[in-house]
Amino acid sequence: MSRSLMAYVLVSAAAAAAFAAAPAFAAGEADSYQGPAPVVSQRSRAEVHAEALVAAQRAADPDTLSRIAAPVKSVLSRAEVRQAAAAANRAGLVPDLSTY
Numbered sequence: 524m525s526r527s528l529m530a531y532v533l534v535s536a537a538a539a540a541a542f543a544a545a546p547a548f549a550a551g552e553a554d555s556y557q558g559p560a561p562v563v564s565q566r567s568r569a570e571v572h573a574e575a576l577v578a579a580q581r582a583a584d585p586d587t588l589s590r591i592a593a594p595v596k597s598v599l600s601r602a603e604v605r606q607a608a609a610a611a612n613r614a615g616l617v618p619d620l621s622t623y
Contacts, residue, residue, distance in 0.1 A: 611617050
C-alpha cells in the first residue's frame with residue numbers, strides 16, 4: 524500500500540470513529556430539557572404600566588444632581604431666529620463651510 528492510501532484510510536477510520544462516538548456524548552442531554560420556565564409575577568399589568576409611566580415622566584425631568592444643564596427656553600420665536608440668520612448671511616457674517 525502506498526503512503527497516501529494508508530493516510531486516507533487512517534483519516535477515514537478516525538472520522539468514522541468520531542461520528543460514531545458523537546451520539547454517545549450527547550446521550551441524556553435532550554431528556555433533561557423541560558422547556559421554558561413559566562413566568563410568575565407578583566404585580567398586575569396595571570401596576571407595571573403605572574410604574575413605567577412614572578419612570579418615563581421622571582426621565583423627561585432634568586435630574587437635580589446631574590451636571591447636565593437644564594434646557595433653556597428661548598425668548599425668540601422660530602421666525603425671528605430665521606430672520607436674524609438670513610440677515611447675518613446677507614451681511615457676510617456666516618462663513619462658507621464648503622471651502623474648508
